[in-house]
Amino acid sequence: NAGVTQTPKFQVLKTGQSMTLQCAQDMNHEYMSWYRQDPGMGLRLIHYSVGAGITDQGEVPNGYNVSRSTTEDFPLRLLSAAPSQTSVYFCASSYRDTYEQYFGPGTRLTVT
């Protein structure tokens, strides 16, 4: 099993550009989520999904879109990048009947 994979590992964007952060898992997990981690702020939940076709907002959803068309994939779209979105982004997945979330290696995003 590859576990949770995220691409790209690093990305630099200019203000106003859009992009998609990819997340995939091969463990057949129903629950998937996106977090951002900023210094001194801990992990903040952006969006989450309890299964294909179902998504919901977390603590900081503004400026981000998600969709869940398959169990395996949960892409995060930045619609119009802003410097405030400079962060490390983590994707995580788990079975619905357990809280053992597996985290990906993260994507370091810089918006200039």
Place this chain on the structure above:
Amino acid sequence: QKEVEQDPGPLSVPEGAIVSLNCTYSNSAFQYFMWYRQYSRKGPELLMYTYSSGNKEDGRFTAQVDKSSKYISLFIRDSQPSDSATYLCAMSPNRDDKIIFGKGTRLHILP
């Protein structure tokens, strides 16, 4: 008031000491409580997971939940330099709800 409060540290203790890490929370609906460990430039990994109040032990780690005080703790016995990491508490009301993390406490175990 933020839903989950956690002292960011850093906390420095000598090798072999008992470490106590804590979080407080305001939402009485939280029932599921977790502790994650995160090494520098890595994703978090789950250490302990408890439901409702009580204690849970796993090797050198013990998790405690006091729902009446809205307070959770993680104890590390016989601390090792390899325990140096950031420890994040996390909690959720139920299985299909969002999981809220604390800011994390940076822990340094001094050899």
